[in-house]
Amino acid sequence: MNTLWTSHDLRAATGGRLDADVSVTGVSIDTRTIMPGDLFIALVGERDGHDHVxxxxxxGAACALVHRxxxxxxxCLLVGDTMTALVALACYxxxxxxxxxxxxxxSVGKTTTKDMxxxxxxxxxxxxxxxxxxxNHWGVPLTLARLPEDAAYCISEIGMNHAGEIAPLATLVRPDVAVITTVGSSHIGNMGSIGAIAAEKASLFSALGPNGIAIIPDDAPCEDILAAAAAHVMLERxxxxxxxxxxxxNVSCDETGSTFVxxxxxxxxxxxxxxxxxxxxxxxVSALAVVHALGLDPHAAAAALAEWSPGAGRGLRRPILDGTAILLDESYNASVLSVRASLRTLALLPATRRIAVLGDMLEMGDFADEAHRSLASDLVASADLVFCCGTQMKALFDCLPDRVRAGYAPDSAALAPMVRATLAAGDCVLVKGSLGSRMARVVAALDTAKAAA
Structure with missing residues (x-):
C-alpha cells in the first residue's frame, strides 16, 4: 500500500513528538478493525483509546497518536490532545x-448520495x-486524515444534530461543490423548526470559495434561506x-429499479x-448534478450508477426464510421523509403480504406524536400488516385500522420474536427505525428464521 503519512508529515501536522521513523498506510480509531500499517488514534470518549494502544x-499498527x-x-506520537491532533491531521x-x-x-439521503x-x-x-x-465532529476529520494526496476526488458527508455543527466541519472540508439533498424534520426536536434546520444545512455553503457551486433540491421548504446562503456562488437545483x-x-419505477432521462x-x-x-x-440526480458541476462528461457516471447498490441498513434487499421471503433492511435510520420513501418502495415490491416493522423516529421533541401519526395513511396504502415498537411509535400504532395492526411491543427486542413468528413464504418485510431504536435486532431475528418444513 502507498504511504499516507510519513514521520515528518505527522510531526509537521500535529507538532507532536515521535521518536521512531514510521510509514503509515491508513488511519484507525478502532482496534477491532485496525489494519497493519495504520496510525491508531487514541480518542477519549465513552472509552479511552489509550487503553487499546x-x-x-x-x-500491526505502525504508529499511535496519544496524549498520555x-x-x-x-x-507513539505524543500530542497535547488526540482529538485536537486529529483535526490538525485533517487540516494538513x-x-x-x-x-x-x-x-x-x-435531512435525508446524504449517505446514499455520497455513496452514489x-x-x-x-x-x-x-x-x-x-x-x-x-x-460528525470526529468522522469528518477522520475522513480527511485518510485522504490520499494523489486522489482525484474527495467526498465528505457532513451531518448535524444541533445548531452550529455544520459550519466548522465545512470549514475543514473546504468543498468545491456543496450539496444539500433534502430539508426535512430530522432533529427538529433539537432545532425547533424547519427554518432552523434549513439555516443549519445552508451553513455548508459558507465554506465555498467564489468559484464554488451550491446544489439544492428543487422541492426544499425554506428555499429562500438556502438561496441566500449561496448568494456568493453559483446556485443550481x-x-x-x-x-x-x-x-x-420520463421517470419510470418498478420492482427492478428505475429509468429516467x-x-x-x-x-x-x-x-x-x-x-x-x-x-x-x-x-x-443530485450525484449527476455534482458530476456536471465538476465539468465532467456525465455519461461515464450514468453507466457507473447502474452498478450502485445500497448498503446494509440503508435499503439493502436480501432473501430471508430460506429464500422464500424478502427483507428490505432500512434499519439504520428513520425520519418522516425517509419512512414515506421506504413505504413507497415496499409498495413496488411483489409479495403475498407486505409487512412494515417500524421503530421510533428519535429527536422529534414536542413534534413526535404528530410526526409519527402522520404516517398512518402511508402505511394503510403500502402495507398489509404493521408492527411497531417504542414509546413514540405507540401514537402511530394506536391510530391505525385494526386490519393492519399486527403487533406492538415496547422495544425491538420484544418485537423481534413477534415479527419472526408471523413471517411466511411470499412476505416482503420492511424494517425501519432510528438507530437508537435498535431495529437491527429485528433484522437479526429475521435473518435466522427458517421456512416451515
Missing part, C-alpha cells in the same frame, strides 16, 4: 490535496469518500420539476438504476 501495536505522557513506545491533509472536493449534507457519488466519480479517477456515516437545472424526466443545462442522457425506489432517482 498495546492491542493496536499487536495487530506515560506511553513510552517510540512509535486538506491543505496538501490538489484534487476536487465535494461536501454532502441533508463515490461510484460515479470513480469512473473518472481515484476517489476517496467518507466511510459509512462518518459525518436538482430534482424533477421544471425549476431544476439538473432534473430527471437526466437533463442538465448542456445535454440529456438515459440513466438506469437497478435498485427500486423513487427517492433513489432524486439521489442520483
Amino acid at each position: 498495546a492491542d493496536a501495536f499487536a495487530k 505522557a506515560d506511553m513510552r513506545d517510540p512509535r 491533509a486538506r491543505a496538501r490535496f490538489s484534487g476536487r472536493v465535494v461536501a454532502v449534507t441533508g 457519488l463515490g461510484v460515479a466519480l470513480s469512473a473518472y479517477g481515484p476517489t476517496h469518500a467518507s466511510v459509512a456515516s462518518y459525518n 436538482a430534482g424533477t420539476s421544471d425549476a431544476a437545472t439538473n432534473r430527471a424526466i 437526466f437533463a442538465d443545462p448542456d445535454e440529456t442522457l438515459a440513466v438506469r438504476l437497478n435498485e427500486p425506489g423513487e427517492h433513489l432517482v432524486r439521489n442520483a
